[in-house]
Amino acid sequence: MLRDDLQLIRKRLEAAENIAIFAHLMPDGDSVGSVLALGWALEDAGKKVQYIAQDPIPERYQFLFQFIPGGKNPFIPEPVGADCYVTPDISSADRAGAFFQEHPEIPVDICIDHHVSNQGVGKLNWIVPESPAACEVLNAILPELGLSFSKRISSALLCGIITDTNSFSNSNVCASSLRAAADLIDKGADIFYINHLAYKEHTIQEMDFWRVGMTNMKIDDGLAWSVITKAEREAMGIITTDDPGFVNYMGNTSGVKVSVLFIELDELTTKISWRSLPGYNVAEVAVCFDGGGHKAASGATVRGQRMTDLIPAVLARTKEMITRSSEQK
Numbered sequence: 001m002l003r004d005d006l007q008l009i010r011k012r013l014e015a016a017e018n019i020a021i022f023a024h025l026m027p028d029g030d031s032v033g034s035v036l037a038l039g040w041a042l043e044d045a046g047k048k049v050q051y052i053a054q055d056p057i058p059e060r061y062q063f064l065f066q067f068i069p070g071g072k073n074p075f076i077p078e079p080v081g082a083d084c085y086v087t088p089d090i091s092s093a094d095r096a097g098a099f100f101q102e103h104p105e106i107p108v109d110i111c112i113d114h115h116v117s118n119q120g121v122g123k124l125n126w127i128v129p130e131s132p133a134a135c136e137v138l139n140a141i142l143p144e145l146g147l148s149f150s151k152r153i154s155s156a157l158l159c160g161i162i163t164d165t166n167s168f169s170n171s172n173v174c175a176s177s178l179r180a181a182a183d184l185i186d187k188g189a190d191i192f193y194i195n196h197l198a199y200k201e202h203t204i205q206e207m208d209f210w211r212v213g214m215t216n217m218k219i220d221d222g223l224a225w226s227v228i229t230k231a232e233r234e235a236m237g238i239i240t241t242d243d244p245g246f247v248n249y250m251g252n253t254s255g256v257k258v259s260v261l262f263i264e265l266d267e268l269t270t271k272i273s274w275r276s277l278p279g280y281n282v283a284e285v286a287v288c289f290d291g292g293g294h295k296a297a298s299g300a301t302v303r304g305q306r307m308t309d310l311i312p313a314v315l316a317r318t319k320e321m322i323t324r325s326s327e328q329k
């Protein structure tokens with residue numbers, strides 16, 4: 001990746017008039033934050049922007065909509081008549097939803113990302129795998145794209161950095177993340193407020209999710225894992241398929257190197273999340289199940305198998321990685 005690529009991205013954005021920016025499926029704080037921040041910066045530069053999300057925006061990130069006049073959710077499921085397609089925080093085109101499969105004639109023009117598994121989703125790509133958040137990547141390049149900051153842009157970027165780093169506690173947090181956060185505070189972002197709403201605060205239903213997750217949790221030789229079934233989610237009245245941070249919490253158990261959470265979405269679809277301590281690469285396990293992500297935080301959505309059939313295979317692969325990595329130490 002050359003610095004020149006940023007100039008090409010800048011020129012492509014400058015040439016566009018109507019830009020569609022995609023959140024990923026099951027959007028998280030980094031996805032919502034990066035889409036809104038880039039969109040708002042482009043609107044400030046006079047562009048028409050379409051905010052695209054196939055899945056609903058979780059309520060915890062909707063506080064960012066207060067920065068929109070009228071406070072209305074700007075996300076729509078599909079773009080209409082855009083002339084430039086941008087995917088921040090998206091490691092493969094299908095993570096944007098069905099749109100690019102249904103419209104093979106439409107390319108992703110620009111991808112700005114931080115996933116190590118990203119092979120280059122866009123015609124133009126700016127991928128910084130060592131960065132803990134797409135919002136941190138965007139924070140670093142906005143000036144070079146000829147775009148400027150505002151209070152709301154800074155707030156959206158800080159939301160993404162806080163949520164993707166678990167409030168600056170992940171192993172991938174580096175000095176640059178803290179410098180980025182400090183700059184964003186200087187530019188008007190309220191760190192207490194954003195941290196509280198986007199990260200710390202949990203609904204009663206989410207607390208229920210943790211309670212059921214704790215009840216189902218098993219600890220097995222450096223591995224903590226748990227399951228939330230569809231029936232349990234329905235009994236709790238949980239509509240979203242989001243994990244409200246429980247997989248991270250399991251990883252705080254003494255002696256645990258890797259935590260895995262299985263969420264049954266329906267009879268034949270399971271969402272898997274992995275978290276790990278440094279030295280244990282869960283991305284390589286996630287890839288075996290058509291997932292992806294980072295060394296310390298990965299995910300996969302497996303279709304066509306019952307969760308009960310899938311769990312032993314996932315645990316075996318994960319344990320194999322733990323054993324191999326422990327031997328290398």
Ligand SMILES: [Mn+2]
Pocket residue numbers: 030031089114132133134164
């Ligand atoms: Mn991200």
